Amino acid sequence: MNARAAVHPIELESYEILRSRLDTTDLPPLTRAVVERVVHTSADPTWAGELVAAEDALRAGRAALLAGAPLITDVRMVAAGVTARPATVALDLAPAPEPGLTRSAAGIRAAVAQHPDGAVWAIGNAPTALAELVRCAAAGMLHTPLVVGLPVGFVGAVEAKAALRASGLPAVSNRGERGGAAVAAAAVNALLYAEGAA
Template sequence: MGAISRDGLDVARRSREIVREKIREVLGEDIERYSEWEMRIIERVVHATADMEYAKLIRFKNHPIERGIEGIRNNCPMVVDVEMVKVGIRYDNIFSFIDDERVYEIAKEEGITRAAAAMRVAKPYIDRGIVVVGNAPTALFEVVRLIEEEGVEPRLVIGVPVGFVKAGESKELLRSIDVPSITTEGPKGGTPVAVSIANGIVELSRGREV
């Protein structure tokens, strides 16, 4: 969890114990549906947000953690929607194109958001790479379009944009297609959720405790 001192490790350990207890209370018998790795990711998100509802909101499709671990071990590119997400993830081969000059041009010419335009610029990195969307629903819509219309094949899409406008719809659309994904239901999500999921998979790929 990032702690290195004895006191920090003790706090992190006790926090994790509390989180696990509360997740068991929230999920009840449904906890049996999740694998050990899935539970580690759920615990990490709940720990990062202090929001127990995430235990019921996170969805895993098509063995996404395994696909993510495989990709990271092969140093595949990771594309994110905004700089906030990029700076939080402990992985070197990571890209954010939101401030790329080409993005401004495409957004203006096509009448689309910069977040969507950034995914178009990122297309070569998305194919066989990992995508992490924590803020912009339009970025996630564009990723789905690239998959369906242009044959792009990401290893994993972590789609957890936050908000009351199009966020839930973008995640539902992602869950409707046959691609490994981790999403949240409804409007909840955001940078802390995206970063905690991505870092959890990075840590698992390195054989570390999540």
């Protein structure tokens, strides 16, 4: 069930402006919802050409979230941006990292150990967190209905997102260096707030 409060008039006006500048009518419903919310959040219509998502993966992620599946984020900033439900923050679970393993990657490893099946993952900060999540899945340690893989950075972000897309995991990502907590949270919020989506 969608527990979202009434939409503020400023948000309604913002979406009207967005839709006057960007035609998303040819996109499937959940893909459209994700694209529009990321564009709305960033005030940057160029996101529309950079996001990569499969409608069936978005449907599976939405269904899992609405059914109460755990939501795991890499950092608190992503969790704070998801306004409709709580999340477990992987970084908060991080033990002292092993040599060669970042704290973000260590947190993901710990979170995978706690939530190996059925959780939805939203990575919006560290490319090493996403790379570790993909490694865990490749090792058979993780089964998920959806990974929101939108970390940001000049080092490793493009490669981590490419590895996610190549992994076969159900995912939404982008092709470039940009990303971040706000857009990762926006993608999750889009799924939670989508109207009339199956």
